[in-house]
Amino acid sequence: MKTKPQLTLLVSFLFAGLTWQANAAEEAENSISPTPFVTIERGDLPIILTAPHGGASSIPDVPRRQGEGVQKFSSLSDAGTARLGVKLADAIEQRFGKRPYLVVAHFHRRYVDANRPPDLAYEVTPAEKVYDRYHNAIANARREVTERWGHGLLLDIHGQAADPKAIFRGTQNGLTTKHLLSRFGDEALRGKTSLFGQLAQQDFRVIPAVDDTDREHDRYDGGFTVVTYGSGRGGTIDAIQLELGRSFRNADEVERTAKRIASAVFNFSNEYLPRKATNQVELPLSDSEELVRVGVYVDQGVGRSVKDLLKALAVSSDLKVDQLKAEDIREGILDRYDVLIQPGGSGSGQGKHLGAEGREEIRDYIAAGGGYIGICAGAYLASADYDWSLHVLDAKVIDRKHWARGRGDVEIGLTEAGQLAFQRSKPKLTILYSQGPLLAPADRDDIEDYEVIASYETEIAKNGAPKGVMKGTTAIARGKFGEGRVLCFSPHPEKTGGLESLVIHAIQQVRKTKNQDRQLLESAK
Ligand SMILES: [Zn+2]
Structure with a gap:
């Protein structure tokens, strides 16, 4: 046998083994299985769904985070949101006939907080790969959507404990939807035809209310994910954080919640999202920077x-x-x-x-x-x-x-x-x-x-x-x-x-x- 040259490629099948699909994800929420860390699905719509805080799994060799010196430190999960992410993808597929891109974390927030920058997200090296896996998938999805459709929408799904029957909007007061606002004006963010306007028409109570010019709630006004991948820093993907009250996330309600949100996304999409891909090229969701x-x-x-x-x-x-x-x-x-x-x-x-x-x-x-x-x-x-x-x-x-x-x-x-x-x-x-x-x-x-x-x-x-x-x-x-x-x-x-x-x-x-x-x-x- 010959000796092999030293390789510096990242393992992709390693991560493929960690990928988890819809049915398994449901179980994952209640299990402490170490394997299901991230669900990654390529979509056929200019829509990306992410859910960083709904996981329940531990990660081998990763202790709980201590959070020393981290502002707004939290290790609480947003219960039900991993399942909601998967159900929402299913409901969107039913509405559109095609699936969105989907990136769902199944690790518990006490080990890695996927909605923080790397230096605040984890404290030990083995957590880095899981974190990178999650964020590389979003970055790749964002790149693909941009290449295939020109522009698109990212929804980051969270749970809040402040009001069990409301959904808070988080866009850093419009910053993370800068592209949308520049093309369509304020109506696209706050009006009846905006995503939150459409959610209101599905009988969700939304905060801020439709057509209200109030600032967003300062705890729920948009975190690392929407700031990083939204259009505030350039690009054409608009990102909105959805903070859902508990009543929408419990196991009995999650399917209905998913359907209602899917309807809102569908109506929003008819107004503001591209219908046809301009470029049907398919690229792999690769983790490696090397060929x-x-x-x-x-x-x-x-x-x-x-x-x-x-x-x-x-x-x-x-x-x-x-x-x-x-x-x-x-x-x-x-x-x-x-x-x-x-x-x-x-x-x-x-x-x-x-x-x-x-x-x-x-x-x-x-x-x-x-x-x-x-x-x-x-x-x-x-x-x-x-x-x-x-x-x-x-x-x-x-x-x-x-x-x-x-x-x-x-x-x-x-x-x-x-x-x-x-x-x-x-x-x-x-x-x-x-x-x-x-x-x-x-x-x-x-x-x-x-x-x-x-x-x-x-x-x-x-x-x-x-x-x-x-x-x-x-x-x-x-x-x-x-x-x-x-x-x-x-x-x-x-x-x-x-x-x-x-x-x-x-x-x-x-x-x-x-x-x-x-x-x-x-x-x-
Ligand atoms: Zn959250």
């Missing part, structure tokens, strides 16, 4: 789908993508890459062209920590089932005889791990299948068992293939080989409109990482 180096095998055994793959990779400015020949691989070029992708085409064609030497190079590279993604043929190639395959995924191929079983859309069901990995709020996906492998555990002792990320729920059975065999087999598998990670798609996300970003998420899952980060990952489990 991820991706090598794509483009040589014998590769089919036309590689063009779609390269296109899917090209939209991400966080990747440096190179095309590799079998000969490059045999000469040891993989040392330079964080991820190798073997695309669709012919698994045996690729395996044979790589030759025993090339295949051994790939095995060594993964064993030493390299990431591997196989798509269709690349998944055949990863399997432990052929003399020309890599034997890096503990999988065999079911019904090998009828490999040419046809092509078409199928449904797959993501497991909970799959939803986390790909940041999807719903488990079902429709995806293009084109004679990919029907994977099942091979139960080899020398390779770690793989994890099922998605299974086939419908099937293709043409050209004499028997019915009923494909359903239930593994559609997406994630495994470990030595120090490295392997993720295989039997179907074709890169050729399925709307699912191209699954490849980007897969890169985040398997990319090579520093050893110390890996240890942190293990300890965070």
Whole structure:
């Protein structure tokens, strides 16, 4: 095995493991589970929801904050607001047909106060990563919304104890909505058509009242998040802090509260937010400032789908993508890459062209920590089932005889791990299948068992293939080989409109990482 150059990449899959989805978030509020720290979801609306104070989790190796010398120190949570953030995203999806961006903290405020600048937010180093995770996600969402729509709205959700039946507005008296005010005037902040005007029309009591020119309550007039990400310091994202009374946040009421706020946001949006994205480019929510180096095998055994793959990779400015020949691989070029992708085409064609030497190079590279993604043929190639395959995924191929079983859309069901990995709020996906492998555990002792990320729920059975065999087999598998990670798609996300970003998420899952980060990952489990 070769020695690897020292890497300085941030771990993204570490954080992906900490990401938490809607259903789990509900439980998180009542649990002290150490894992669910931050929910991060990419949206398809120019709306960002953040909730910093609703969490209940402790963080490994992070003691309670002492708050010495911190003004307005508080370690009390805003009960119910993490759940409200998730429910509001759901309600907005129902109203708009699309989801907002969502960043929800599930750690308790007594360990990290996500609505403070770093020097006041936490007191020990292990808390920094969780804090950064939360804020990088907001910064990335803000950048994306700006790029995709030109301008947008951030709502920071809090709870206040001063008035159980009111919602206080926090914009630093208009500063954090400077862009909105400059375009539409005072009405957009204080009038009937403003967000708080729309909330009032949903029968919320709002403070300050509609059309009132009173200053905002000086305890609830907008904190670090809206000041940092709002338009007061430039930019085109307007940020508003919502401080909700207790009556709106209790478990019985939270769903109704979410629906009422969603209606207000919807009406506000019709007046003030862009309807159509000006730029549909999708970017990964990456934590790293360095480029991820991706090598794509483009040589014998590769089919036309590689063009779609390269296109899917090209939209991400966080990747440096190179095309590799079998000969490059045999000469040891993989040392330079964080991820190798073997695309669709012919698994045996690729395996044979790589030759025993090339295949051994790939095995060594993964064993030493390299990431591997196989798509269709690349998944055949990863399997432990052929003399020309890599034997890096503990999988065999079911019904090998009828490999040419046809092509078409199928449904797959993501497991909970799959939803986390790909940041999807719903488990079902429709995806293009084109004679990919029907994977099942091979139960080899020398390779770690793989994890099922998605299974086939419908099937293709043409050209004499028997019915009923494909359903239930593994559609997406994630495994470990030595120090490295392997993720295989039997179907074709890169050729399925709307699912191209699954490849980007897969890169985040398997990319090579520093050893110390890996240890942190293990300890965070
Ligand atoms: Zn708060």
